Amino acid sequence: MPIKPFENFRGAVLPLDRANVDTDAIIPKQFLKSIKRTGFGPNLFDEWRYLDRGEPGQDCSNRPLNPDFVLNDPKYADATILLTRHNFGCGSSREHAPWALADYGFKVLIAPSFADIFHQNAIKNGLLPIVLDEAIVDRLFQLATDSDEPLTIDVDLQNLTLDADGHGTIEIDIDPFHHHCLIHGLDDIGLTLTHADDIAAYEARRQNEAPWLFA
C-alpha cells in the first residue's frame, strides 16, 4: 500500500505512562476479525478506555468510558503525538495496532524504545516512531503533565529535530532508509519491483546452490 509523504508537523502530546504496552492492549484480539485496514480507531486501547467489553461492529459512542484512562481526559482530546515508556508495541505482530493508532489520529510516537516488529509496522503506515533517551522522555512527561494546557511539539523531519513548546531543540535519530520512505511516502513493493532483475538473478544463482528450495 502506498503511504502519504510525512510532512513537518506540530501536534499536542498525550502522555501514556506505562512501560511494555503490548499490541493486545493497543487493539484487543476480538477486533482482529476484521478483514479491512480501517475503522480500528474507536477500539484503540479498548480494554483500558471503556468500562464494558468491546465487540467488533458495535457503536462506541454510547459505551461507558473509563474516566481514569488518559485517552479520556479532555485535556488530551486533540493529541496527535503519543508519549510513552520503553518497549512500546511488544507482543503480537498485528499491524492492526498501528492501523488503530493512525485511525485514531496519532501521527508521532515517542518512547525510549519500541518493539522491533511494531516499529517496522508503524513506519509502513506513515506513523513516525521517535526513540529518545529515557531522561528526555522523563522530562517530556513532566512538561506534558505539569501544566493545564497540553504540551505541543514541533517535528521537523527535514532537519531531524523536535521542539517542545520552546523548551529547547532535541535532535532525533531515524534510520536513513525509513527517513527516505517517510518524507517521500514510497510504495515499497513498487520500489522493490524496480529491482526485479536482481531478484531474478538471485533466484537463478540460488537454484544452482540450493536446488531443493526450488523443487
Next chain:
Amino acid sequence: MPTPRTLYDKIWDDHVVRTDEHGTSLLYIDRQLVHEVTSPQAFEGLRLAGRKPRRPETHLAVPDHNVPTTDRHLGITDPISRIQVEALEANCREFGIQLFDMADKRQGIVHVIGPEEGFTLPGITMVCGDSHTSTHGAFGALAFGVGTSEVEHVLATQCLLQRKSKSMLVSVDGELGRGVTAKDIVLAIIGEIGTAGGTGHVIEYGGDAIRALSMEGRMTVCNMSIEAGARAGLIGIDEKTIDYVRGRPMAPQGELFEQAAEHWRSLNSDPGAEYDRVVHIDAASIRPQVTWGTSPEMVLPVDGSVPDPAEIADPVKAGSYRHALAYMGLTPGTPLAEIPLDKVFIGSCTNGRIEDLRAAAEVARGRKVADSIKLAMVVPGSGLVKEQAEAEGLDRIFTEAGFEWREPGCSMCLAMNADRLEPGERCASTSNRNFEGRQGQGGRTHLVSPAMAAAAAIHGRFVDVREEGA
C-alpha cells in the same frame, strides 16, 4: 583465513539480493506461512494493485486462530470469524496458494504444521504474519514475524527490506535438573534479560543444555524469543535437526535430501565468531518457572513468592509491578504455590506438540483434576499431533483424569474463538503471553510448562513438579 561467521551471518549472506546506499538489504524469503488473521488485507492489497504472488508454491496457508476446538462438523458459528476463515479460503483459491482447510487432518497452528510437514527447512529464511514465527529458528532457519504490509510484500516480491540485526548468544551451560524443561529454560532466560533484552537482536541459543533438547524442546525455546524482545531465535543444525526433517512430506527427498543435508551441516557458527552480546545461564540453577504478572519477564521459580513493588527502586518498574499485581489480584509475599487456580490450558505453538502432551499425560496418568478447577483443557497443536496422541492413548489418560480433549488450533492462547477466561478467572497456561486480557478480558494468566500445568490441574494450585510421583 576467512573471518569466522555466526550462523546468523551465514544465513543472512546466503539471502541478500542487494544492499542499497543506506545499508538496507533486499533479503530473499524462501518460505511464508499464512493464516486467516493477518492475511486478508495483504491479499486485498495485491488485488487493488493488480499484483500476483511471485512464487505461489513457497507459501502455505492454514486457518488456526479463529477455529473452534469443539464440534468442528458444525462449522464456525461466530459469523465474523467465519468470514475471516472463508476469506482465507477464497484468497488461496484466487492466488493459487496451498491451503490446509479446517477439515484437513493436517490443519493446526501454523508453527506446529510448518515443521511437521517439512515445509520448514534448515538454513532458509521464513516469515509469517505472526510474531511466534521465531519458533522455526529451532531448525537453524532465519524465521521471524512480520506485519500485514510485509506479508503482501513477500507475496508480491519474494523479498523483504531489512537491516541486519545485532547478534546475541545465549548459552545455557551444563545439565538441566530432573523435571525442568525447555519452557523453564526460556522463561528463566526472559526473567534474566527482560522482555526488551533481545530488542534489535537475533538470539542464537547454544550450550550443552540446548544441544541436549529434542527438536520439540528447541522449538519451545525459539518460540518465546519474541517474548525476550528478539525477532528471531536460532539454534545450530546437528544430526537431530536433519533426522527430524528427513522423510517429511514437503521436505526434499532421496538424493536431493542428501545434498541438502550436506549443506545444512555447514550451518553452525564458526569457532571464534563474535556476537554483540553474550549471556551465560547455568542450566543446573534453573527451577520450574511460574509467571506471576502481566509480562513474561515477571517470572519466578515455583518456590518463590509474589514480589513487593515497595522493594523496587526503579519507579517505572515499581509502577508496572503495582499495575500487574492489581490486575492479577495478588498480594506481595504470597507463595506462588498457594495461588488457587480456576482453569488450566495445555496447548499453543509453544507447548502443543506431541512431546508436550506426553509430559503432561505422564503427570495426569491415573489421577483426577481437582474439584476446584472449572475447566482443564488439552488442545493439540495440529490434527497430526492429535492423531499421534490418540494412537498412544494420551487422550484417554487426559479424559479419565477429567481434562477436556479438543480439536487443534490456537484456542485459549489468545481466545479469539469461544475458548476464553471470564473476568477474574485465573489460569495455568502453557502458552507464551500473560498480557492483560490475552486469554479473555479480565482473565489472569500464569505461564508454565506442560508438566507444571498438569500438576496444577491435579492440585488446583501450583506445585513443584519435581516433587510429583517421584
